[in-house]
Structure formats: structure tokens, C-alpha cells
Amino acid sequence: MLYDYTAKVREIEEQLLKAMARSLSLPEDSFVIQFGERPSTYVRFNYYPPCARPDLVIGLKPHADGSGMTILLQDEQVEGLQLLKDDQWFRVPIMPYALMVNIGDQLEIISNGIFRSPVHRALTNSTRERNTLAVFCAPDPAKEIGPVEELIDEKRPRAFKNIKNYVESYFHYYQQGRRPIDAVRL
Ligand SMILES: O=C(O)CCC(=O)C(=O)O
Numbered sequence: 001m002l003y004d005y006t007a008k009v010r011e012i013e014e015q016l017l018k019a020m021a022r023s024l025s026l027p028e029d030s031f032v033i034q035f036g037e038r039p040s041t042y043v044r045f046n047y048y049p050p051c052a053r054p055d056l057v058i059g060l061k062p063h064a065d066g067s068g069m070t071i072l073l074q075d076e077q078v079e080g081l082q083l084l085k086d087d088q089w090f091r092v093p094i095m096p097y098a099l100m101v102n103i104g105d106q107l108e109i110i111s112n113g114i115f116r117s118p119v120h121r122a123l124t125n126s127t128r129e130r131n132t133l134a135v136f137c138a139p140d141p142a143k144e145i146g147p148v149e150e151l152i153d154e155k156r157p158r159a160f161k162n163i164k165n166y167v168e169s170y171f172h173y174y175q176q177g178r179r180p181i182d183a184v185r186l
């Protein structure tokens, strides 16, 4: 069942990548191509048990995803996800059966910073457990990725270096509480 789910999620992801490329007047495969022939898919079940001191304990610390795109199935009943925008945290409301699409760092790199990878976190609460399912869709780690040439010009100079296996360096910086994408920023 998980296999069927992730296979379908990948189809959605590909359609979204194509639509996003078209929205920038690029050939529709411009982003998909960078994911390579063997893109990687990681799945994480997040379980947040009730926590007596949600004021002191965070469920998942602030981070931006290291994927290209993450498709999150939120808990149907319990809210907890928040997004950072302009130094303020915004709640992401629950919508049963809706998929939450989140841009990851690698798509920010590929799109030369046009699509941004937002910092987000998950809170805990004292009464109810919360479950979410995240599918991280990322380029083949063996494939070098970098800003699409057509998105680089004088007005928008190249913002990132090319990189291979971004996820590996991601965890190195994550552990230090730093934003991994800053390491490839020019
Ligand atoms: O559980 C959530 O709402 C967020 C999960 C998340 O951000 C992640 O798994 O990277």
C-alpha cells in the first residue's frame, strides 16, 4: 500500500514540476530532467505523542526540507505544522484528505531561487497524539543539480553552486542548526 501511495505521489509531483516549469515559460521537462532517471523517494512517518509541556518541547525543530518537493499527508484531526514567513510563524490548517505540497531546498536551487523552500516546524500538544506522512521526492543523488540556465540572467544572477548528493551535506549542517542551503549559496 505504501508503495502504491508513493508511486501515485511521484506522478503528482512530476505533474506539478512540469506545471511549475511551464508557469515560468520553460520547456516543461526543465525541472524533471534534473531529478534524473532514478530520482530518490524517502518516506517518513512522523509520530508526535501527547506532551505534558508543549510550551517547552517542540515536535520537529525548525528546518527546510532537503528534498526537491515534499508531499505531506497531515493528521486528519490534529493540527501542528507551522510555516515561517517574514519572521512570523503561521499555522497550516488541517484539511482532511488534502495533500500539502512543500518546496524543498533542491527545487529552490534548481529554480535559481524563484521557488522558495520555507522553514517550518511541528508543535506538540498536551492532549492528542498526531501522525503525519511525508514523502520526500528528490533528485538522483548521483546527478549534479544546479540552477536552470534559462533562469539565470543579469537581473537574476546565478544564486547557487551546482551540487551532487545534496541530502548528504544537508544532514551535516542540520545537526549544527544551520541552513544547509546557505552552504551552496553564491
Ligand atoms: O509533521 C509535520 O507536520 C511536518 C513534518 C515535516 O516537516 C517533515 O517530516 O519534514
Ligand SMILES: [Fe+2]
Pocket: 063, 064, 065, 120
Ligand atoms: Fe519538513
